[in-house]
Amino acid sequence: MKLKVKTIFCIILLISFIACKEDNIEGDLTAIPYKPDNYVVNLPSHFPPLSTPQDNPLTSQGIQLGRHLFYDPILSADSSMSCASCHLPEFAFTDANATSLGIDGLPGTRSSMSLINVGFVQSGLFWDGRAKTLEDQAILPVEDPIELHNTWPDVVNKLRSHAVYPRMFREAFGIRNTSEITKELAAKAIAQFERIIISKDSKFDRIQQGKDFYTDLELIGQGLYFDNDPDLPDAECGHCHNTPLATSDDFFNNGITQSSTLEGFRTLVVVK
Ligand code: HEC
Ligand code: HEC
Incomplete structure (x- = not known):
C-alpha cells in the first residue's frame, strides 16, 4: 500500500515536471x-514625446506580433480569454466592469x-x-491566478509549436x-x-490645436474643470487631470476611504 502511494506520488511529480517544462x-x-x-x-504638436526602451524599438513586425498575442486566447490556461477580454477596444480598452472576472x-x-x-x-x-514598464507588466497577467491562470512554459510551448x-x-x-521564442520576447511584442x-x-485634442471650438455648455464645464476664473467656484479636476493627456501621471489620495472588502460592492458588477 505504502509503495503504491509512493509510486502514484512519483508519477504525479513526473507529470507535473514534464508539464512545467519548456x-x-x-x-x-x-x-x-x-x-x-x-x-x-x-503625434500632434501638443503631445509629449513617446519614449520607447532602447532594446525594444517600434517596428511594424513587432507591433503586428504583439497585436496577435494581445487578442489570442492562447495565453490563457483553457484558451478562453485573452488580454482583450478585459481590455476591449470598444470600451477604451477596459471592460466596463467594477472588477474584472478571470478565466x-x-x-x-x-x-x-x-x-x-x-x-x-x-x-x-x-x-x-x-510594474515599471509595459514589458514588465505584460509578463504578469498570464500567471495571475485570477486572470489568465496559465504558466509561461505552457504558453511558450504552444507558441513554439x-x-x-x-x-x-x-x-x-x-x-x-x-x-528562441521566450516570454520576454512575447512581452516585448505586446508592449x-x-x-x-x-x-x-x-474634440479636446482638436481644440488644443486651435482646430475646433467648445459649445457654450462645454465652455462652462471647461472653466469649472480647469479653474479658469478664481472668483467662481471650481471643481479642481484639472489639477490632477491636466492637459494634454487628462492625467498628471501621478498618484493621489482622492478622498475615497479604503475598503477592506468589496462585498456588497460586487453585486454591482456587470457580468456580460
Ligand atoms: C481578467 C482581466 C484581465 C486580463 C485577462 C488582463 N488584464 Fe490587464 N488589467 C486588469 C486589471 C484588473 C488591471 C488593474 C490591476 C491592478 O492595478 O492591480 C489591469 C491593468 C493593466 C495594465 C496597466 C495599465 C496602466 O495604465 O497602468 C496594463 C498595461 C495591462 N493591464 C495589460 C494587459 C495585458 C497585456 C494583458 C494580457 C497579457 C492583460 N492586461 C490581461 C485586468 C486584466
Ligand atoms: C486629487 C486629484 C484628483 C482630482 C482633483 C480629481 N480627480 Fe478624478 N481621478 C483621480 C484619480 C487618482 C483617479 C483614479 C483612481 C480612482 O478611480 O480611485 C481618478 C479617476 C477619475 C475618473 C475615472 C477615470 C477612469 O479611467 O475610469 C474620472 C472620469 C474622473 N476622475 C474625473 C474627475 C473630475 C470630473 C474631477 C473634477 C470634478 C476630478 N476627477 C478631480 C484624481 C483626481
Missing part, C-alpha cells in the same frame, strides 16, 4: 527574411484599466504603480530558431502594440 521545440527559421521596418508614430469566473479586486495612451505613463503601471507564430517572431526579432494605442484626435 520543450526545446527546434525549427530552423533562417530561410525567413528578417527585415524589420521602423514604425514612426506621428475561472473569479472576480479580482480591481477594475481593468484603460490602455489608451498607456505608452506615455512614466510613473509606474497598475493602480498602485507596481504553432503554425504561424515562429515566423512572426523571426520577422519581428530575428530569432534563428523556434527554440510595442500597447504603445500605439493612442488617442490623439478627440
Whole structure:
C-alpha cells in the first residue's frame, strides 16, 4: 500500500515536471527574411514625446506580433480569454466592469484599466504603480491566478509549436530558431502594440490645436474643470487631470476611504 502511494506520488511529480517544462521545440527559421521596418508614430504638436526602451524599438513586425498575442486566447490556461477580454477596444480598452472576472469566473479586486495612451505613463503601471514598464507588466497577467491562470512554459510551448507564430517572431526579432521564442520576447511584442494605442484626435485634442471650438455648455464645464476664473467656484479636476493627456501621471489620495472588502460592492458588477 505504502509503495503504491509512493509510486502514484512519483508519477504525479513526473507529470507535473514534464508539464512545467519548456520543450526545446527546434525549427530552423533562417530561410525567413528578417527585415524589420521602423514604425514612426506621428503625434500632434501638443503631445509629449513617446519614449520607447532602447532594446525594444517600434517596428511594424513587432507591433503586428504583439497585436496577435494581445487578442489570442492562447495565453490563457483553457484558451478562453485573452488580454482583450478585459481590455476591449470598444470600451477604451477596459471592460466596463467594477472588477474584472478571470478565466475561472473569479472576480479580482480591481477594475481593468484603460490602455489608451498607456505608452506615455512614466510613473509606474497598475493602480498602485507596481510594474515599471509595459514589458514588465505584460509578463504578469498570464500567471495571475485570477486572470489568465496559465504558466509561461505552457504558453511558450504552444507558441513554439504553432503554425504561424515562429515566423512572426523571426520577422519581428530575428530569432534563428523556434527554440528562441521566450516570454520576454512575447512581452516585448505586446508592449510595442500597447504603445500605439493612442488617442490623439478627440474634440479636446482638436481644440488644443486651435482646430475646433467648445459649445457654450462645454465652455462652462471647461472653466469649472480647469479653474479658469478664481472668483467662481471650481471643481479642481484639472489639477490632477491636466492637459494634454487628462492625467498628471501621478498618484493621489482622492478622498475615497479604503475598503477592506468589496462585498456588497460586487453585486454591482456587470457580468456580460
Ligand atoms: C481578467 C482581466 C484581465 C486580463 C485577462 C488582463 N488584464 Fe490587464 N488589467 C486588469 C486589471 C484588473 C488591471 C488593474 C490591476 C491592478 O492595478 O492591480 C489591469 C491593468 C493593466 C495594465 C496597466 C495599465 C496602466 O495604465 O497602468 C496594463 C498595461 C495591462 N493591464 C495589460 C494587459 C495585458 C497585456 C494583458 C494580457 C497579457 C492583460 N492586461 C490581461 C485586468 C486584466
Ligand atoms: C486629487 C486629484 C484628483 C482630482 C482633483 C480629481 N480627480 Fe478624478 N481621478 C483621480 C484619480 C487618482 C483617479 C483614479 C483612481 C480612482 O478611480 O480611485 C481618478 C479617476 C477619475 C475618473 C475615472 C477615470 C477612469 O479611467 O475610469 C474620472 C472620469 C474622473 N476622475 C474625473 C474627475 C473630475 C470630473 C474631477 C473634477 C470634478 C476630478 N476627477 C478631480 C484624481 C483626481
